[in-house]
Amino acid sequence: MTEKTQRVDDDLAPGVPAGAPGTGRSDALDPEAGLATAEYAIATIAAVGFAGLLILVLQSDAVRGMLESIISSALSV
Numbered sequence: 001m002t003e004k005t006q007r008v009d010d011d012l013a014p015g016v017p018a019g020a021p022g023t024g025r026s027d028a029l030d031p032e033a034g035l036a037t038a039e040y041a042i043a044t045i046a047a048v049g050f051a052g053l054l055i056l057v058l059q060s061d062a063v064r065g066m067l068e069s070i071i072s073s074a075l076s077v
Helices: 005-014 035-058 062-077
Strands: none
Touching: 035 062
């Protein structure tokens, strides 16, 4: 596509993304479109799993005892 033809296409459908269905534009959609969303979803799932594991560890009696001793020694100073 020449530069002049590209400008004409932009004038015919301003604001319409390149490669949108029904526009007749030959520009292909970005093959990496949506990857950032997938990465955020994976990171969110990992964070939720880590939070669940952290809750389990913090609810154990050994960790609870250590935290109580740390807090009581900090408050007694």
